[in-house]
Amino acid sequence: MKRWMENLYLKSIRKAIETYAMIDEGDRILIGVSGGKDSSLLFYALNQLSQFGPKSFKVTGLTVDHGLIGNLPEYKVFCKENGLDLMVYEEHYAVNLSHGKTYAPCYTCSRLRKGIIKRYAIENGYNKIAMGHTKDDLVETFMMNILQHGKMATMRPISETEEGLVMIRPLMFLEETAIIKSIEILKFPLMMDTCEFADDRLRSKAEDLINQIELTIPEFSDKVIQALSNVDLERLL
Numbered sequence: 001m002k003r004w005m006e007n008l009y010l011k012s013i014r015k016a017i018e019t020y021a022m023i024d025e026g027d028r029i030l031i032g033v034s035g036g037k038d039s040s041l042l043f044y045a046l047n048q049l050s051q052f053g054p055k056s057f058k059v060t061g062l063t064v065d066h067g068l069i070g071n072l073p074e075y076k077v078f079c080k081e082n083g084l085d086l087m088v089y090e091e092h093y094a095v096n097l098s099h100g101k102t103y104a105p106c107y108t109c110s111r112l113r114k115g116i117i118k119r120y121a122i123e124n125g126y127n128k129i130a131m132g133h134t135k136d137d138l139v140e141t142f143m144m145n146i147l148q149h150g151k152m153a154t155m156r157p158i159s160e161t162e163e164g165l166v167m168i169r170p171l172m173f174l175e176e177t178a179i180i181k182s183i184e185i186l187k188f189p190l191m192m193d194t195c196e197f198a199d200d201r202l203r204s205k206a207e208d209l210i211n212q213i214e215l216t217i218p219e220f221s222d223k224v225i226q227a228l229s230n231v232d233l234e235r236l237l
């Protein structure tokens with residue numbers, strides 16, 4: 001393992017895995033791979049850790065080809081050349097999802113996608129699902145829940161689905177800048193989402209808000225992550 005990899009992304013991923021006991025010996029982990037920078041780096045990194053880490057586990061990437069994905073052939077070549085076991089599940093459900101809708105169907109799309117990933121995991125003997133959500137995603141989701149539902153909640157680092165699968169998010173401490181840099185150095189040819197709604201509106205608003213706050217409080221996201229595991233229940237309503 002090269003030193004830059006350790007410093008740029010592996011250290012942070014190991015920290016999340018160890019802090020939340022995300023991986024056990026003999027795990028079969030299915031990674032949701034959109035082909036964007038986050039899940040691509042997660043795929044690459046977990047594959048490395050499965051080969052050189054202290055625990056022995058198996059990883060497979062699954063791309064749900066919902067019909068709005070570009071650059072898949074080049075992506076597949078990269079995976080093959082780098083020993084990444086990528087499966088593609090074709091179900092072009094997203095193509096007509098927005099027809100006649102006056103609102104973005106992102107929520108429905110994401111539910112359908114998650115359903116397919118879980119079903120694939122169960123049918124093919126995987127016990128865990130890894131998602132490429134990052135620190136920014138966790139903080140944005142926290143802000144979105146406040147803005148949209150008046151609720152304090154985000155995605156958990158490790159959780160259990162209704163079907164008894166364990167869902168893990170090993171990128172939860174990783175900075176976006178480190179992800180972008182790693183993907184560049186690895187020359188990972190990312191897939192392009194050609195969906196017109198890819199820029200989810202409420203998420204963009206939350207992101208803008210966080211960016212604005214960070215102009216005056218640069219450590220805001222870190223503080224939110226810290227606060228999420230430091231809840232003083234006695235001082236809430």
Ligand SMILES: Nc1ncnc2c1ncn2[C@@H]1O[C@H](COP(=O)(O)OP(=O)(O)OP(=O)(O)O)[C@@H](O)[C@H]1O
Nearest residue numbers: 032033034036037038039040062063064131132133
């Ligand atoms: N088409 C897909 N097939 C499989 N998994 C997916 C797909 N789209 C998203 N995911 C999973 O869901 C997570 C969150 O999705 P989201 O749309 O927020 O990410 P993204 O911005 O498209 O891509 P990435 O997280 O890879 O940069 C992804 O990190 C990935 O693990």
